[in-house]
Amino acid sequence: MDNPNGATSNMGHSTTGARLQTTERLLLASLGLGLMALGTRGGNVRRLAFGGAGALAAVLAARGSNPVATAMKIQTDSSGETRVSDGVTIGKPAAELYAVWRNLENLPNLMRHLQEVKVLDDRRSHWTVKGPLGEVSWDAELTADEPGKRIAWQSVEGASIENGGEVLFRPAPGARGTEIVVRLHYRAPLGSTGAVVARALGEEPSQQLRDDLMRFKREQELGFHPTTEGQTSGRAAKQQEDRPQAQPGGALAQGGAR
Amino acid sequence: MKAVIWQGTNKIGVETVPDPTLLLPTDAIVKISSTAICGSDLHLLDGRIPSMEKGDILGHEFMGEVVEVGRDVKKLKVGDRVVVPFNLACGVCDPCKRGFFSACDNSNPNHRMAEALYGGVSGGGLFGYSHIYGGYAGGQAQYVRVPFADVGPFKIESDLRDEQVLFLTDIFPTGYQAAEQCGIMAGRDVVAVFGAGPVGQFAARSAQMLGAAQVIVIDRVPERLKMAEAAGAMTINYEQEDVLTALREATGGRGPDHVIDAVGMEAHGHGPGALLDELQVKAKISFDRITALRWAIMSCAKGGTVSMPGVYGGLIDKLPMGAAFAKGLIFRMGQTHTHRYLGPLLSRIEAGEIDPSFVITHRATLDQAPELYKTFRDKHDGCIKVVLNPWG
Numbered sequence: 001m002d003n004p005n006g007a008t009s010n011m012g013h014s015t016t017g018a019r020l021q022t023t024e025r026l027l028l029a030s031l032g033l034g035l036m037a038l039g040t041r042g043g044n045v046r047r048l049a050f051g052g053a054g055a056l057a058a059v060l061a062a063r064g065s066n067p068v069a070t071a072m073k074i075q076t077d078s079s080g081e082t083r084v085s086d087g088v089t090i091g092k093p094a095a096e097l098y099a100v101w102r103n104l105e106n107l108p109n110l111m112r113h114l115q116e117v118k119v120l121d122d123r124r125s126h127w128t129v130k131g132p133l134g135e136v137s138w139d140a141e142l143t144a145d146e147p148g149k150r151i152a153w154q155s156v157e158g159a160s161i162e163n164g165g166e167v168l169f170r171p172a173p174g175a176r177g178t179e180i181v182v183r184l185h186y187r188a189p190l191g192s193t194g195a196v197v198a199r200a201l202g203e204e205p206s207q208q209l210r211d212d213l214m215r216f217k218r219e220q221e222l223g224f225h226p227t228t229e230g231q232t233s234g235r236a237a238k239q240q241e242d243r244p245q246a247q248p249g250g251a252l253a254q255g256g257a258r
Numbered sequence: 259m260k261a262v263i264w265q266g267t268n269k270i271g272v273e274t275v276p277d278p279t280l281l282l283p284t285d286a287i288v289k290i291s292s293t294a295i296c297g298s299d300l301h302l303l304d305g306r307i308p309s310m311e312k313g314d315i316l317g318h319e320f321m322g323e324v325v326e327v328g329r330d331v332k333k334l335k336v337g338d339r340v341v342v343p344f345n346l347a348c349g350v351c352d353p354c355k356r357g358f359f360s361a362c363d364n365s366n367p368n369h370r371m372a373e374a375l376y377g378g379v380s381g382g383g384l385f386g387y388s389h390i391y392g393g394y395a396g397g398q399a400q401y402v403r404v405p406f407a408d409v410g411p412f413k414i415e416s417d418l419r420d421e422q423v424l425f426l427t428d429i430f431p432t433g434y435q436a437a438e439q440c441g442i443m444a445g446r447d448v449v450a451v452f453g454a455g456p457v458g459q460f461a462a463r464s465a466q467m468l469g470a471a472q473v474i475v476i477d478r479v480p481e482r483l484k485m486a487e488a489a490g491a492m493t494i495n496y497e498q499e500d501v502l503t504a505l506r507e508a509t510g511g512r513g514p515d516h517v518i519d520a521v522g523m524e525a526h527g528h529g530p531g532a533l534l535d536e537l538q539v540k541a542k543i544s545f546d547r548i549t550a551l552r553w554a555i556m557s558c559a560k561g562g563t564v565s566m567p568g569v570y571g572g573l574i575d576k577l578p579m580g581a582a583f584a585k586g587l588i589f590r591m592g593q594t595h596t597h598r599y600l601g602p603l604l605s606r607i608e609a610g611e612i613d614p615s616f617v618i619t620h621r622a623t624l625d626q627a628p629e630l631y632k633t634f635r636d637k638h639d640g641c642i643k644v645v646l647n648p649w650g
Contacts, residue, residue: 091352176352211370218364221350224282226367226383228393231403232276234263235313 032057077185081162084184084205088213090220091177094169095148097220101167102151111212113205124156136160162187180216182209260648261399262627264314267305270628275315278395278403283330286407288340292420293320293398295627295644296344296428297455298522298569300635302387306523307571309371309389317398318344318385319427321420324411331407340411342404343596344428346383346394349409360593365406366392381593398627400648412600421615421645422607425460429643430614431599433460433520436567437468439590440516444469450505450514450557451475452550454482454493456617456643457567458520462491463612465518474508476501476553478526481640485617505557513559521550522568531576538575548574555582566591617643623650 035054076082090097100106104125108114115128115135128137138159144152144166154164163186170179184205218225263273278287296319301307321341324334334340347354351363362382366372371390372380383405386396395403404411414423436457440449442465449465451458454477462473466489475486476494483493494504505513525532525547535547554564555578564587582589606612619642622630626646633641 089352091350091355207370210373214369222348222364224284226346226348226365226392226405227281228367228395230279230281231395232259232261232278233313233315233395234261234265234273234275235311 028057032059081185081187082205084209085182086206086209086213087179087181088217089172089176089179090217092220094171094178097178097180098148098151098169100216100220101169102145102147110216111209112215113208125153127155129161138163140164180213182213184209259400260624261315262317262396262624264302264310264316265312268303270303270316270631272625272627275399278399278401280326280328281403282405283328284405284407285328286324286331286334286404286411287326288320288322288342288397288402288404288411289325290320290322290397290400290402290648291339292322292424293317293624293646293648294424294427294429295319295398295631295634295646297457297634298387299631301522301524301569301571303631303635304524307388307390308375309393311389311393314386314388314393315395315397315399316386317396317402318387319424319429320385320397320402321414321424321427322402324407325401327407333408334411334413338411339414341414341423341426341600342385342397342402343410343412343431343600344385344387345381345410345593345596346385346392346406347409347597348382348406354409357595357598359595359597361595368392384593398624398646398648400624410597412597412604414604416608418607419615421618422613423604424645425456425614425617426596426600426603426607428594428596429456429617430460430603430612431596432567432594433457433462434464434599434603435594436461436518436520436565436590437464437470440465440518440563440565442468442470442516446471447515448472448474448509448512448559449516449518450554451486451491451518451520452554453477453519453521453568454479454486455520458482458518459485459489459617459642460614461518461520461567462486463489465516466490467606467611472508474505474514476505479637481619482637482642485642488616501553502557509559513557514562515559516563516565517554517558519550519554519564519566519568522566523547523570525549525551534576548577552576552578555587558585558587560585561587563588563590567594618645620644622646624648 032054035050035057038050101110104117104119107117113129115130118126120126123141125140126137127140128135138161139156140153141156142152143154144150148169150166150168152164152166155162163184165182165184168181170181172179215225259275259277260272261275263271265271280287299316302310302316324336324338324340327334327336345360346365347359347362348364353361353363360382365382366380367383368389369380375390383392383394385394386398394405412426437449442449447470449470451462451465451473454475458475458477462475465473473491474494475483475491476496477483478495478497483495486493492508494501526549531552532547532549535549539547550568551566558564562585566589607614619640620630620633622644624646630644633639634644
């Protein structure tokens, strides 16, 4: 369990890779034993396949690390929380950028996985997220608010997904503007396995965060998003519509430059 | 309009496609008067650059007349005659402000693809050069959409012919940057240039303009070597001589003070290294054949510069890093910061120091592009540089 001030830094946590939780390890161990049992019967190929897969599962359960999650760069700490962080440098003063983030109801424009944030009072707010398995919402409260420097929040007790985060605003060396660092942490249902499943379903928190930060940088520096959406090509019109676009313009851009 | 289309590896065609339109208020539309095939387009023909899609419009060396501007375009007006740098830059991010235009933070809409492949960072967008570099439609066409219209396009107000200024879009600045970043000491330094294609030709002439005591050009195609000789360079045909021995001899055993690799990822050449590269490329575990780079490192004098305008795409194996370390070499590389050089190099053209049209061997229409891609790749018919007229 994260301490209330845990949002300040993740330095105290080991985030060397994804660790399996106790329930995950038990499940994996029984799966491994089951497979090995199946591997005692049948032909050579079958015995090798089941025996091998079973032994692998058992070894992973014993070691307690989730190599799939680690390979996907999913970081979990010793308490089983998934951590995501990234940074971007933007050529604008910290106070200005802080002001955009401090307006919590604007957060869904900055962080695209957020559906809605409703401010309840000066500390509490209600957050709604569209996840791979439907909509989830919870109440959060500000745990830190240092104008021009840092904003931190944490879900309140009883939230369906325990989570929190912080945004740091630091002057970049050499008058390059402001370094923005975002750190998010959440307890994924089913631990690191749940994080892997979520990622397989297309919700990739670290990629989302990266996209969010780059979009914010471009909104701030350019006032618009570079795009090739709708450009001419030798593809038929229908195919062009079907092509995935890396970065559709945010609501902020439409309100701004367009 | 007519446009040159990438239809797959080794398949390039000319198709009729919709005219480009403004997509953002900072865009302009340019009616293209001249466009060229670049050596780096051959990497696309050969399928060496990942993330091309069937239907992509090729071409990144083009110029023409502005026919439409978005409402936020301030400097450019309809009727302006412009050359357009092959790379897109936003002009406001930190790399752009410092003059590192090709490292622009903001011009690549597909930054996540580049970040995944190139370690968390993405360079700027390029015209007609794969989706990793933004997927922007290129300029081997009759019209092109030019984003960041106030940043890239450079007005040509003198009466110089297209052929004299067209190569400001890429190969002249690319060759020039390659020479400039060697830090040539005028009257003293010997510069070797691997590859006598268009970029190598401009690198050799730029090294001369920057005062190199001697320029040595290495290739195997006789007419390319002849073109370099015409500029006063010494040449080595690596099919006829051992390159490293010839370079040692030419420099009294020191090696060239600086070496420019104007070949890049599709080097020919021979020896065990070349064989290994070829096998790795065939097995699809490597993009790059690096004979030229190996030779550059092995031949370069102590304390010298290995300057690499040639394009590399992936992970490189069996690079003689020990030799580079032992000699204290300096490596300079990357896409050209074209925007930096437009003004200064135009001045050199206007002053008559160089007429870039020397490099052109073939003039054709857009319809002939597919055939000329192959002529250029195979170095048939003395082909060194192709210029296309989209309206011919």
